[in-house]
Amino acid sequence: MSDRPDDRSDERRSHEPAPAREGTGFPVRRGADRERVRAAIRTELEGDEEALSQAETREYHAGDPSHHRVIALQNVHLAFDEPILEDVSFAAVEGETIVVAGESGTGKSTILKLLLRLLVPDRGNVYIDDEEITQLNFPDALKVRQKMGMVFQGAALFDSMTVFENIAYPLREHTALTEAEIEERVHEKLSFVDLDPDRVIDQLPSELSGGMRKRVGIARGMANNPEIMLYDEPTSGLDPLTTATITHLIIKLQRELGVTSIVVSHDIRSAFKMASKIAVLANRKIAFFGSPEELSGSDDKYLRDFLGGY
Amino acid sequence: MRGRLTHETIHLLERFNKAAKRQVHSLQEFFVLGGKSIGFAFSRPFYGGDLVQQMEAIGVQSLSIVLLTGFFTGMVLALQASVQLKTFGATMLIGRFVSASMIRELGPLLAGLMVAGRVGSGIAAQLGSMRVTEQIDALNTLGTDPIRKLVTPRVLATLIMLPTLTVINDFAGILGGSVIAWAYVKIPVALYWRTVWEQIAAGGFIFRYIPNDFVHGLVKPFVFGGIIAVVACNFGLKTSGGTEGVGVATTRTVVTSSILILMTDYFITQLLLAFLGS
Numbered sequence: 001m002s003d004r005p006d007d008r009s010d011e012r013r014s015h016e017p018a019p020a021r022e023g024t025g026f027p028v029r030r031g032a033d034r035e036r037v038r039a040a041i042r043t044e045l046e047g048d049e050e051a052l053s054q055a056e057t058r059e060y061h062a063g064d065p066s067h068h069r070v071i072a073l074q075n076v077h078l079a080f081d082e083p084i085l086e087d088v089s090f091a092a093v094e095g096e097t098i099v100v101a102g103e104s105g106t107g108k109s110t111i112l113k114l115l116l117r118l119l120v121p122d123r124g125n126v127y128i129d130d131e132e133i134t135q136l137n138f139p140d141a142l143k144v145r146q147k148m149g150m151v152f153q154g155a156a157l158f159d160s161m162t163v164f165e166n167i168a169y170p171l172r173e174h175t176a177l178t179e180a181e182i183e184e185r186v187h188e189k190l191s192f193v194d195l196d197p198d199r200v201i202d203q204l205p206s207e208l209s210g211g212m213r214k215r216v217g218i219a220r221g222m223a224n225n226p227e228i229m230l231y232d233e234p235t236s237g238l239d240p241l242t243t244a245t246i247t248h249l250i251i252k253l254q255r256e257l258g259v260t261s262i263v264v265s266h267d268i269r270s271a272f273k274m275a276s277k278i279a280v281l282a283n284r285k286i287a288f289f290g291s292p293e294e295l296s297g298s299d300d301k302y303l304r305d306f307l308g309g310y
Numbered sequence: 311m312r313g314r315l316t317h318e319t320i321h322l323l324e325r326f327n328k329a330a331k332r333q334v335h336s337l338q339e340f341f342v343l344g345g346k347s348i349g350f351a352f353s354r355p356f357y358g359g360d361l362v363q364q365m366e367a368i369g370v371q372s373l374s375i376v377l378l379t380g381f382f383t384g385m386v387l388a389l390q391a392s393v394q395l396k397t398f399g400a401t402m403l404i405g406r407f408v409s410a411s412m413i414r415e416l417g418p419l420l421a422g423l424m425v426a427g428r429v430g431s432g433i434a435a436q437l438g439s440m441r442v443t444e445q446i447d448a449l450n451t452l453g454t455d456p457i458r459k460l461v462t463p464r465v466l467a468t469l470i471m472l473p474t475l476t477v478i479n480d481f482a483g484i485l486g487g488s489v490i491a492w493a494y495v496k497i498p499v500a501l502y503w504r505t506v507w508e509q510i511a512a513g514g515f516i517f518r519y520i521p522n523d524f525v526h527g528l529v530k531p532f533v534f535g536g537i538i539a540v541v542a543c544n545f546g547l548k549t550s551g552g553t554e555g556v557g558v559a560t561t562r563t564v565v566t567s568s569i570l571i572l573m574t575d576y577f578i579t580q581l582l583l584a585f586l587g588s
Contacts, residue, residue: 116451142453150451156444170452173355220452230451 069127070094070228070260071115076124084110086284088124092277094227097254097261099271102281103306108264109153111281112230115262116148117141128228146174149221153233155213157205163190163216164201170224189219193249211242218249222259229253231263235270243270250274268307272296280306343547344540347461360463368429368464369471373478375428379420380412380479384486387411391487392495401495405505406512408487413510413527417480419575422534425472426567430542433464434563437546438556446547456547465539472535473528480527514587522586530578534571541567 072091078084084107092098100108113119114126117133126133133144157166167186171177177185190197193215205213214234221229231250235243247270253259254274265271271278272292280288280295280303288295288303295303350356391407437460440446449456484506491497513523545559545566 113447118447118450138455142450142455145451146453148451150448152444152448154443156448158445158448159439159443174453 068094068130070096070129071098071262072125072127073111073114074125074127076114076121076126078107078110078114078119078121083284085114085121088281088284088286090277090279090286090289092260092262094260095254095258096276097250097263097274099263099265099275099278100281101266101268101271101278101306102287104266106281107284108266108281109232112150112232112262112264115228115230116145116150146170146224147226148228148230149224149226151214151217151221151229151231151234153236155205155217157213157216157220159205162202162204163208166205166216167220167223170220174224185223186219189223190216192222192252193219194245195219211238211245214238214242214246215249218246218253222253222257225257227260229259229261231261231265233265233267234263235265235267243267246270247273282306339548340540340544343457343461343544344465344536346457347465347540347543350455350458350462351466355458357459357463360459361466364463364467365471367432368425368467369474372425372428372471372475375424376421376475376479377482379424380417380482381486383416383420384408384412384483384488385490387416387483388487388490389494392490402497402501403505404487404491404495404497405484405502406509408484408491409506409509410513410523412480412483412487413523414513415575415579417483418476418527418530418534419571421472421476421479421531422538422571422575423568425468425475425535426538426571427564429468430538430563430567431560433539433542434546434549434559435556437543438549438559441547441549442552442555461539461543461547464543465536468535468539469532470535472531472538476527476531516586522582525586526579526582529582530575533574533578537570537574538567541570 069091070093072089074089076085076088088111090098100111102108110119114121115128117126117136120134124134128144128147131144133141136144157163158169161169164183164186167189168182171182171185186201187197190200195212195215200208200212200216205216208216218229218234229250234246234250238246250261250263251274254261261274263271263274275292277290278288278292278295279286282302288298288300295307298304387408388404391404392401395401395403395407437446440460446456446460449459488499488502491502492499510521510523513521513526515521516525542563545563549555549559551558
């Protein structure tokens with residue numbers, strides 16, 4: 001385990017917020033302040049039963065050392081014409097939801113592409129289920145991708161296919177399920193994302209609203225029952241009610257199916273509701289990695305500005 | 311002054327070097343894409359359903375445009391030939407003139423250019439839109455190789471359908487010529503078609519039964535088909551910059567494939583003449 005990135009996070013698998021994160025220069029508030037922050041978070045979560053349950057689940061996972069690391073980035077460097085990421089490391093244990101936040105253009109979505117091995121880092125390692133994926137050839141990378149479900153910012157549904165065909169696509173590609181079983185699975189997934197299968201199943205993506213497209217995107221991402229879900233800005237461009245629906249869905253996935261999730265978002269409100277840990281990217285580096293409580297308690301000016309008083 | 315000039319020269323050379331490398335890299339990508347798309351035709355999974363769908367989109371849906379182009383080109387050829395041949399009193403040879411022009415050159419060329427415009431632009435726009443709306447990335451994340459799923463069926467379909475369309479185009483052109491020969495020059499239809507066949511026979515045969523004219527007429531569209539499909543897929547998959555980028559990819563596809571078709575036509579003709587004779 002010692003060769004895995006950020007082993008220190010093992011020490012953080014406790015109910016207590018961690019002390020100041022070593023090496024980051026972003027100290028965490030302590031004592032009375034900590035209590036104040038916790039109270040504020042509780043208030044925020046009040047009336048949001050599902051989110052509260054999720055918070056409990058999060059604490060359960062945070063304190064459970066039996067869960068293995070499903071995702072890990074280790075000292076990742078990436079540059080195109082200019083540097084994009086420098087020395088980025090973080091890890092997610094089974095069942096955790098990590099929110100990667102940061103300003104636009106800081107390389108948040110690039111992290112997802114690294115995890116999917118759509119990009120290969122210049123230096124550093126990327127692990128999925130303890131398997132180093134940066135050196136994999138293309139066919140093996142395709143196999144690793146089958147462990148993951150990806151939800152794109154614009155849903156990225158195949159516009160020439162119906163909702164049914166979109167969700168059935170990964171099942172037809174990678175499983176030996178019969179058509180009846182596929183139909184059953186599609187209905188199950190659509191119901192999970194709170195869509196009426198009989199109403200939407202034959203519709204084309206262009207006939208759906210933005211929120212419905214996102215939900216179909218989630219249904220397609222989870223069709224193969226992946227152990228990892230990746231979300232790229234799942235709530236961007238949505239109204240507050242739909243944002244809440246999508247946030248609840250992500251929480252539901254983690255709580256009911258134990259899926260490990262990486263969510264790229266700058267929607268801080270949703271991030272605090274769903275995250276086990278939050279990674280803040282700034283200036284190509286991880287400026288903060290820790291629990292939402294630790295982030296709220298941070299004294300760092302950049303983080304305070306970024307949170308905007310949240 | 312001398313030092314500055316040297317510095318500017320070096321800078322210029324560096325820029326030239328970068329541009330040349332970019333071009334070579336693009337060329338390499340083009341050939342790699344073409345090679346992979348053909349290679350995937352011989353391994354699993356093979357998307358047969360997509361191939362049939364693309365054959366319908368590329369071939370069947372291009373039929374009307376190719377028929378019209380061929381028919382009117384044949385009519386114009388016959389009309390022009392009648393004027394020129396009249397001065398020699400040889401209007402009965404209109405059939406030979408139309409046949410030679412259509413089967414060897416104009417049929418493949420016009421079919422190629424029409425398909426480059428209709429199909430090439432369509433492929434580039436479709437793949438470009440899929441790229442900018444992240445559908446290509448979605449395919450990748452769903453464990454599907456986009457080249458296998460999208461490029462291979464399109465390349466194979468174009469390779470199969472363009473020669474087919476060319477044969478239809480040739481026939482439509484010769485038919486158009488016969489209409490003009492009969493209605494305008496008053497040449498009997500039977501005589502017209504006999505001269506058409508005489509021209510085909512005069513070109514010689516390969517393997518005893520295959521007319522050289524047919525070889526000329528079928529090798530070219532096969533190569534043109536590969537050029538159109540790979541250029542369109544290459545530009546489509548490399549699209550960036552939103553809807554504007556899709557427009558740019560489409561334009562570049564039509565321009566590039568048209569120029570390549572015209573250029574390769576010359577070289578293929580040279581090669582075929584060298585191997586098959588006149």
